[in-house]
Amino acid sequence: MYRTLLLAWRYIAFHKIKTAILICCITLMAYLPLALHWFVDYSQAYLMSRADSTPLIIGAKGSRFDLALHALYFQANPPDVISMQQVDNIRNSNFALPIPLYVRFSARGFPIVGTTLDYFQFRGLKIAQGTQLVRLGDCLLGAEVAQKLALKPGDRLITDPENVFDISSTYPLNMRVAGILEKTLSPDDYAVFVDTKSAWIIAGIGHGHQDLTKTTDNQAVLKREPGNVIASAALMQYTEITDENIDSFHFHGNTENFPLTAVIAIPHDQKSQTLLIGRYESKNTDAQILNPVKIVNELMGMIFKVKRFFDANVVLVTISTLLFLVLVVLLSLQLRRREMETMFKLGCSRLTIFWLQATELAIILAAGFALAGGLALVTIQYAPYLIRELLF
Amino acid sequence: MITIENLDFKYGQSDFDLRIDQLSIEPGSKVSFVGPSGLGKTTLLNLIGGILVPRQGTIKIGKIVLTHLDDAARRDFRITSIGFVFQDFELIDYLNLYENILLPWLINSSLKLTNSVRRQARSLATDMGLGDKLNRPISKLSQGEKQRVAVCRALLPGPDVLLADEPTGNLDPAYKQLILDILFEHISKTNATLIMVTHDHSLLKGFDKVIDFQDFQSINKT
Numbered sequence: 001m002y003r004t005l006l007l008a009w010r011y012i013a014f015h016k017i018k019t020a021i022l023i024c025c026i027t028l029m030a031y032l033p034l035a036l037h038w039f040v041d042y043s044q045a046y047l048m049s050r051a052d053s054t055p056l057i058i059g060a061k062g063s064r065f066d067l068a069l070h071a072l073y074f075q076a077n078p079p080d081v082i083s084m085q086q087v088d089n090i091r092n093s094n095f096a097l098p099i100p101l102y103v104r105f106s107a108r109g110f111p112i113v114g115t116t117l118d119y120f121q122f123r124g125l126k127i128a129q130g131t132q133l134v135r136l137g138d139c140l141l142g143a144e145v146a147q148k149l150a151l152k153p154g155d156r157l158i159t160d161p162e163n164v165f166d167i168s169s170t171y172p173l174n175m176r177v178a179g180i181l182e183k184t185l186s187p188d189d190y191a192v193f194v195d196t197k198s199a200w201i202i203a204g205i206g207h208g209h210q211d212l213t214k215t216t217d218n219q220a221v222l223k224r225e226p227g228n229v230i231a232s233a234a235l236m237q238y239t240e241i242t243d244e245n246i247d248s249f250h251f252h253g254n255t256e257n258f259p260l261t262a263v264i265a266i267p268h269d270q271k272s273q274t275l276l277i278g279r280y281e282s283k284n285t286d287a288q289i290l291n292p293v294k295i296v297n298e299l300m301g302m303i304f305k306v307k308r309f310f311d312a313n314v315v316l317v318t319i320s321t322l323l324f325l326v327l328v329v330l331l332s333l334q335l336r337r338r339e340m341e342t343m344f345k346l347g348c349s350r351l352t353i354f355w356l357q358a359t360e361l362a363i364i365l366a367a368g369f370a371l372a373g374g375l376a377l378v379t380i381q382y383a384p385y386l387i388r389e390l391l392f
Numbered sequence: 393m394i395t396i397e398n399l400d401f402k403y404g405q406s407d408f409d410l411r412i413d414q415l416s417i418e419p420g421s422k423v424s425f426v427g428p429s430g431l432g433k434t435t436l437l438n439l440i441g442g443i444l445v446p447r448q449g450t451i452k453i454g455k456i457v458l459t460h461l462d463d464a465a466r467r468d469f470r471i472t473s474i475g476f477v478f479q480d481f482e483l484i485d486y487l488n489l490y491e492n493i494l495l496p497w498l499i500n501s502s503l504k505l506t507n508s509v510r511r512q513a514r515s516l517a518t519d520m521g522l523g524d525k526l527n528r529p530i531s532k533l534s535q536g537e538k539q540r541v542a543v544c545r546a547l548l549p550g551p552d553v554l555l556a557d558e559p560t561g562n563l564d565p566a567y568k569q570l571i572l573d574i575l576f577e578h579i580s581k582t583n584a585t586l587i588m589v590t591h592d593h594s595l596l597k598g599f600d601k602v603i604d605f606q607d608f609q610s611i612n613k614t
Contacts, residue, residue, distance in 0.1 A: 003497070003498045003499070003501070003505075006498065007487075007498055010486050011486045014485070015486070338482065339482075339484060342478065342482040342484075343495075343499050345438075345441070345443050345470075345476055346495065346499060346545075347467045347468070347472075347496060347499065348467075348499035348500055349463075349464065349467055349500075352499060352500070
């Protein structure tokens with residue numbers, strides 16, 4: 001056995017390039033289906049765990065998938081807005097706890113999630129550094145956001161303008177980082193959380209500016225009337241909320257009409273859930289209610305249909321690789337005929353020659369599969385991070 | 393003593409037919425097979441080496457009747473008692489010089505690879521002027537060095553019969569004589585029998601017996 005191994009090893013080591021190519025072929029042939037299968041399974045579990053933990057989503061009528069992706073993973077374009085009235089309606093119905101979401105803006109590429117403190121409790125989010133949201137203009141950073149932007153409590157983070165060419169759009173808000181959340185390996189790690197009121201200020205619905213009744217800057221005042229002062233475009237609006245100017249921040253209009261992009265509803269019990277769903281399905285309303293698990297299952301169904309094409313492709317690639325290997329082995333046998341004949345003439349049995357070649361092939365196969373296994377282990381180690389990075 | 397009696401050999405359905413009624417070769421003798429190609433010189437070497445099996449007749453080497461042995465026994469006999477030197481050396485390119493000399497031990501378990509064998513291999517290589525090149529790849533050896541490696545490989549098991557199929561065919565005149573001297577020296581030391589196929593008549597003077605296959609064939613074909 002030792003002699004056969006030695007001869008096989010010498011042959012393999014001598015033909016390094018040929019051996020390397022064969023090992024690469026076998027590695028890829030074994031690794032790709034494994035990795036693909038694992039990637040899909042992990043993605044499914046990852047996406048589904050988020051849906052599983054979210055009982056109901058309410059949002060504007062339109063694409064169910066967009067609404068689910070938006071409310072669960074802060075992905076997809078913001079759907080049409082619904083009003084804060086929906087939150088009041090759900091709360092007043094006593095069927096569920098409503099958690100408003102207003103996800104329209106971003107800060108250095110990360111989505112800004114306007115919500116209430118209930119969201120943190122619902123998702124089990126804990127503060128790793130700093131404090132909870134204390135005042136208007138504060139933000140909490142997901143763990144990955146803090147790491148990627150190298151921010152810590154007390155630092156500042158400016159919101160991204162919606163359109164840099166629109167000079168009439170709202171001013172970016174310079175937010176104060178109140179705290180950083182613990183890592184949860186979820187989309188929350190990749191989000192910036194603010195209070196809904198702060199989100200509305202970013203949207204321009206609320207703002208703070210000089211006190212027009214006290215200002216001596218005549219350029220800031222367009223018209224003074226008894227009990228009313230009309231500001232000009234020169235009025236200085238605050239882009240940062242501080243202890244000094246916080247009292248000047250105010251909202252125009254009724255809060256119940258303020259926009260939200262979604263509401264997460266946490267029913268008190270199964271009966272409440274059924275009644276709440278029934279209310280939205282029967283009522284002639286602009287809003288829709290979704291069961292996230294059903295939506296994500298539908299999405300995954302589509303992904304699995306696509307995966308079948310990949311699987312078929314993998315089968316074809318595997319067959320062609322195997323045929324390539326057979327061709328290489330046959331050509332190798334042809335080229336080594338004289339060598340084998342010499343060994344036979346010297347006194348080597350045909351069986352030993354067969355075992356010699358089988359051992360060479362076995363070493364190459366073992367190396368290929370071992371490498372594929374090693375790559376699979378590395379994939380399992382690092383792919384969750386990679387998948388989260390790709391998805392969010 | 394190598395004794396061949398009533399031998400008849402054919403390659404499948406081909407017209408080639410080698411018949412030898414009687415041939416004896418004394419132990420320790422140096423015999424050369426000469427004659428044009430295609431008359432069966434290499435075939436007879438392969439029959440004596442037990443690689444080919446005749447349709448009928450007997451080949452006896454010493455006390456062993458080769459034609460009575462089965463495949464495995466013939467193989468074991470070949471690797472222990474017959475040394476082959478091939479025309480194109482037939483060295484294994486992925487083994488180094490030293491491993492090529494030890495090849496018979498690497499391909500047949502009836503030979504036990506001991507430290508004594510390893511010492512003999514190194515000593516033999518040194519005697520042949522190859523002592524400082526033991527780890528050298530075959531591709532880095534000259535033609536003359538390759539031929540000496542092939543001879544070392546044939547001699548190391550201490551064979552009773554040395555079969556050489558045109559071992560000097562591709563060599564310069566200086567190397568031809570060197571190889572012949574090495575083979576003759578081994579024969580004189582070990583009392584082994586050397587049978588060599590050659591087309592080079594200038595080499596024949598050192599041989600005890602020269603068998604011209606043309607005559608030999610004509611005699612046996614009539």
